[in-house]
Structure formats: structure tokens, C-alpha cells
Amino acid sequence: MSVITVERKVLAKNDVIANENRSAFKRNKNFVINLLSSPGSGKTSLVEKTIEFCKSKIKIAVIEGDVQTDLDAQRIDKLGVPVAQIVTNGGCHLEANLVKDALHSLNTADTELLIIENVGNLVCPAGYDLGEDFKVVVLSVTEGDDKPLKYPAMFRNASVLVINKIDLLPYLKCSIDELKKNALSINPSLKVFETSCTTGKGIDSWCGWIQSNLQSK
């Protein structure tokens, strides 16, 4: 019996393409965020609100990732923003090559902010680099304040946490302080925003963060 020593990263192929994406984004001066969350946390609503708030000041493009349908792309299209839909047909996360293909249908040379909305899933997408500047995890208060502890990899790998649906807090047992404490125990450097896409609360701070990042591009 002979042994071949390999020491090769299993996801090396994804990382190579993610770095190609990153180089393309850098060339085009795109600020790129990868939105991650469980299904129904309000990712698409947050994208809509971001577009409404920033559209007059920033050139935005969106990549939507879903297991099935182009319903989300239709919502974004109504706002007059270029959008590409990736349908994974059962795949539980986006990979860098899917994003690379989707870029062909967007004019990223004329884009300042590219939002990639990942497939709704708090587990698998955490491990896949797409070439983004920041992973942003969206957690709605209806999901409960214990979720950061239950899905640590997601909160560890993200740089930003958006706590969404805060208008519902009076009706829930969820404690926003406990939620933040749990998230920061996993990742003390997380930047945290609190938003409601129904009332619009907090959208200005979130968009302010995006704008300050665009200026440093």
C-alpha cells in the first residue's frame, strides 16, 4: 500500500473562482454584500428598502438566489434596478461559479453596490466565499434570540448582523439585548443594525453604513 500526501482544500475550486470574482469587483469598484439568513427573515424586503433609500444616490444591481422561482427577481425588477436570478434547483447555497455566471447578465462596470441575496438557509451558505466584501447575516426577531448560539458558524463568518422586524418586538418573547449578547459572544466584532422594513426604522443607519463603505472603495 502506498500513501499519497495531498493536503488540498476541498473547496479550493470555489475559492479560486471567488478570488476571480473579487478581482472583477475590485476592478469595477463594486462594493459587494452577501446577504444570508433563514427563509422568511425579510432579506428581500431589506433589499427593497435599501434600493428605495439609496437608488437616487447609488447605482445598484442585485443577484437573487433561490431554490425555485424568480419571484424575488420580479420584486426587484419592479423597482427599476438591474437584477439577475439564480435558481439553484434544490441547491441549498450559492457557490462562486453561479455568481460568476450571473455577472454576465449585469453591467457591473456601471454598478457601485452589488447585493447578492443568498438562498434562505442559516447553515450551508456560511462556508462558501463568493468574492464579496462582507457577509451580512439577517435575523428577524420572530426567529428567537437563541439563534446565534444554534448556528454559530453563520454568525462567526459574518461581519454584520441586521436584526429585522423590530416593529414586532412588543408581541414577542424575543429579547433584543439577549439576541445581541448571544451574537456578540460568538463574534465580538459583529457590527449590528436594528431595522424594520415595515416602518422603515433603522434603514437610514444601515444605508449610511453602505454609503460610507462605497466612499472608501
Place this chain on the structure above:
Amino acid sequence: MHELGIAQNIIEIVQDQTKNFSNRKIKNVFVKVGKLTNVLNDSLLFGYDALIIGTNLEGSKLSIETVSAKIRCESCGSESMIDGLAFYCERCQSTSVKLISGMELTVSEIEIED
């Protein structure tokens, strides 16, 4: 479900690394999986066994070594294991810590017949 894609990546790496040994049987594939990668060993084994059918890896065994999650404290320098949640130094309680293992996902060795 992402274990199936991971298994496919493992198989492609093994095929690439053994292409100069095409007449020799692949017996064992050793992989390291960090505790924080969200990879389920049973699902990975299931995916591997399903995908190697009809390939030159058919009959080979996937051996998974689970790598525990470890942090190094950036304040006092001590190293400690973490059990999923506590990303702080056991010794000085600092939260300024660096993850030094637990995110591995690598093919380490391939055993082939002589």
C-alpha cells in the same frame, strides 16, 4: 445537503491527484473536517458512497478525522478548545481571540494499492 457537493469536490481532488496511478486501486481517502464547518459526517459518507459508483474510486473508503475547534487568546496567548459557543479565553475571559482550528475541510492523504 451541501455534503453532496463537498463529496463531489473530494472525488475530483482524488481523481486529479491519482491520475498518474490509473492502474492502481484506490483504497482509502483521508479527509479532515473541522467541527465548525457544519458538515455532517454521515451525510458526507452517504454522498461519497453514492457518487463513487461507476468511477475509479468505487470500493474505496472515506475516512473522516474530526478536528476540534481551538482558539488562541490575543491578550494572554493561551490556547483553549471551544465547545461550539464560547468564543472567549478560558484563562483571562478576553473575547479578543483568534480561531486556530475548527474550519478545516481538506483531503489529507490517499492510500492506493501497490
